Amino acid sequence: MRSTLRVVSLFGGFALLGALLYGAFGDRVLRRAVFAGAFLLSGAPRFVVAALTDGTLPLAVTMAIGGLDAGVLNPILTTVVHEHVPEELRSRVSGVTTAGCEPAMPLGGLDAGLPADRAGLTAALLTLGGVYLLTRLSSLVFPSWRAMDVSGAGPGRPSGATRKRTPHPSAS
Template identity: 40%
Template structure:
């Protein structure tokens, strides 16, 4: 998991850069909630997989899942736009 370490500062910078100031609290809270809600599910799934198949196959399954997640930048086009500067936030549009 050492390879995922450099991603956290990058993702934090992108969140701060791309999220409008008035929505930051909501966006950050939603991201944190999703991450924290996934932890017990992942723990339960890891326990079930290791009880069913054993420890080494469970490690292999979760290693493969982590490797697949690391390929998301290649698969989803939204990741390709991170190099572009963000559009300036001008506030809500009035009609």
């Protein structure tokens, strides 16, 4: 039990470090690339390492790296919400997002119990890691994710600054 708490604490501590590093240097990188990479590295590798290795050290290293990557996710999501959602709707959008996500989180643990019970822990971890990987690849495939980088924030611009769009010349 203690080793589990230590490994989870490593994840949380490195997630805090990742958020601080993103706060310091995040304006110099493309959000979608960092977001996609961080989601890929913070999720699926944990499942694979937990399924295929014995001992705490490999999982501890994986959790630390995953935490560092996971730390950038919420700052990116919050920035995108602040840039794309009108100010008068932000509290509602944030409230609905939280109301949808928070109750769903415990369901993931409950949903993982059935495959682990039926197929065994290793098979369940590998299957769930594969599903996680496939769902996270969507940020690289679907065009709607490109809007993360269209906001006007980027190198040399504060995250709150938005790019003024010029109208397209009409064909006459």
